[in-house]
Amino acid sequence: MAKKIKHNLFSDKLPDTTRPKGYSFFNDVWDVVRLIPKGRVSTYGAIAEYLSSRISxxxxxxxxxxxxxxxxxxxxQRVVNRNGQLTGxxxxxxxxxxxxxxxxxxVLVENDTIVDFKTLFWNPSTELEE
DNA sequence: GCATTGACGAAGG
DNA sequence: CCCTTCGCCAATG
Structure with missing residues (x-):
């Protein structure tokens, strides 16, 4: 797999284990996103907060x-903005x-917004609590 | 190396 | 309640 990473991150499709240490936040984010259950949604901000250190x-x-x-x-697709809008x-x-x-x-969507977003919202900070 | 740009979000007016 | 500003920080020109 893989070629060595030349620049910081963005080594393209490298699996988790091949990234250099200290530049793992992409993978950290991806790991969390993979944990979002089908039928639920989370937000950029909630994920950033869960991984808090140095991630916005x-x-x-x-x-x-x-x-x-x-x-x-x-x-x-399960990651939307804080208002439940499909900005991505x-x-x-x-x-x-x-x-x-x-x-x-x-999950239903109306006007680029998650229907019943508040109920479907999955917050890693509380759901993944040790 | 400085300026601009975002799949963002909180705070201030 | 809408609009602007600002913090965030990697990437891009």
Whole structure:
């Protein structure tokens, strides 16, 4: 797998174990996203808060941007902004792709917003509590 | 190396 | 309640 990482992160599709130490936050984010149960959704901010140290919500967004090229796939459709809006749908190839994936999860979307978002919200800080 | 740009979010006005 | 500002920090020009 893999070629050595030349730059900091963004080594493309490298599996977790091949990344250099100290630059693991993409993988940390991905790990958390993989833990989001089907039918539930989380937010950039909540994930950043859960991984608190040195990660901001923006960086979670960056991690999602890079998530499309990794295996196994990341259920990035389950990450929305704090209002339950599908702000990342632009990055899913087609305009409706993210919504379709959510529908497949059993999650309804209306006007680019998760229906019943408050109930479906999955917060790693409380759900993954030791 | 400085300036701008975000799949963000909180705070202030 | 809407709009702006600011913190966040890697990536890009």
């Amino acid at each position: 919500a923006r960086m979670v967004g960056w991690a999602m941007n890079a998530a499309h090229s990794v295996e196994p796939p990341i259920p990035a 749908r632009i990055h899913f190839g087609t305009a409706t792709r993210m919504e379709e994936l959510l529908n497949a999860d059993g």
